[in-house]
Amino acid sequence: MSDYRVTILGSGSALSNIQTFHSAQMLKMNSKYFLIDAGEGVQIRMRQHHQKMLSINHIFISHLHGDHCLGLPGLLSSLGLMGRTAPLFIHAHADLEKVMGDMIRYFCADTPYEINFVPYDPYHYEEIFSDRTISVTTIPLKHRVPTCGFVFREKNKERHINKQMADAFEVPLAFYQNLKAGEDFITADGKVVENERLTTPPSHSHSYAYISDTAYLEKIVPLIEGVDCLYHEATFLSSDKDRIRKTLHSSAAQAATIAKMANVGKLLIGHHSSRYDSYGAFLEEARTIFPETYSAVDGARFDL
């Protein structure tokens, strides 16, 4: 199983049922786990799909519609029962704490860990998380309430040292970190050895973009350019013009158009309206524009 993958915990919109829970995804980037949105029942789906619940340290909530965050209180309370002690960070619109903070504190009164609400500004593209290897930035979207998508990017990795060549030029161990960072090496007699002769390119830096509820929005394209995998909501089919306009959601064709323009590796579509009996038509519509499209159904797992 890949170390870089996303598991769809819930893919439904509006009215959930046993096949399609509300929005939630678990992203694994190497050894790190991120929960993106937390619809009702997310804790149930996590257990069902054997997700490492206690390994999540950061939760990202795209917007404050119930189908994207009502699973939080139950999840947080269960993490307490499971004995979590590490602090947890919830990145969301500032209203989340105002609206759910008291309730969460009431139902999690005995939990042995700290819950931190970290508000982000939903109107500006900004980095809201960064550690040694991963960076997460917001992507302001266009919906009926302030909404953000998120891009998860591995930071540029180090170049790999070509040990044989490094030995040949007598590069001291102390300089290895500089080599990995891309520096050229200067020998004792002042000769410049280009970095490319001493190293091979770094491994691929993985990336994932999550575009939650939004109207068609071309200005996000440069922000998600070239990601390995893009999730983009596709609530309606193109024919449902009135609803697309009124609800500020996207069609499958619009999701595919964004994917194509951004030149992403593959596209996942979900959040289909429960008005449609089958999801085949969504895939069909999207694939005419962007063939590498897949259905983000509950329980599906995609390598980045």
Next chain:
Amino acid sequence: MSDYRVTILGSGSALSNIQTFHSAQMLKMNSKYFLIDAGEGVQIRMRQHHQKMLSINHIFISHLHGDHCLGLPGLLSSLGLMGRTAPLFIHAHADLEKVMGDMIRYFCADTPYEINFVPYDPYHYEEIFSDRTISVTTIPLKHRVPTCGFVFREKNKERHINKQMADAFEVPLAFYQNLKAGEDFITADGKVVENERLTTPPSHSHSYAYISDTAYLEKIVPLIEGVDCLYHEATFLSSDKDRIRKTLHSSAAQAATIAKMANVGKLLIGHHSSRYDSYGAFLEEARTIFPETYSAVDGARFDL
């Protein structure tokens, strides 16, 4: 299908999973539907088991532990999406509105129906609902937070008129209601005709008792005496003495003892701790004391 039945929507305790959602039951009494407790995902289970979500007018919440009420916001929000207009009444400890009221109003801001919180006093046995045919009373329990069970009883029904006999004694139609209520009839010449000669006994008045989280509590016995069907929590097996004492929950044997003392028709047990792999031992323990015991597993349906 019986007009008097309870459907188990969730039967789990503490950590829910796809087999056992958190506590919730749907009670049908003739043409009326009552929701008892509302654990996370209750709206999902209702759709799964084809329950008439829009027919519920009254919800009864036994206590404010998350596993008994965190499904409320999602359910209430979905009822709005489904176009509910009839007012809804939520009977619960007064803290429910304090803790979840703002959040529910936030996520249900556009709902086209009225949500009424009706607080009850969790320390006194009292009638909290009554209409022409049904009465609901609280049963104060003993748990770590204020908790109540509920008894649902059909009111005494009318006697059935024996038309042939009523005609023979020339009972006027205007007196039929008095006959149904049990009055004797006095003929024109002053002769008393006993009611029993003119009527047959009323149909059975159905009853259901829901005993939520509680330590063993004998004083509830007279309050649930003779109900058709009793649900009583059974979180542990008798051998788990320490946990029973510390958590203020009951064992399967204790639930069965209460059922036997109250001389109920049948006993349903649930809320089993997730520490146990299988639930067979619970049934076994209870049936040695009260043979008519059944497992209230998710999706099970019992006629009263």
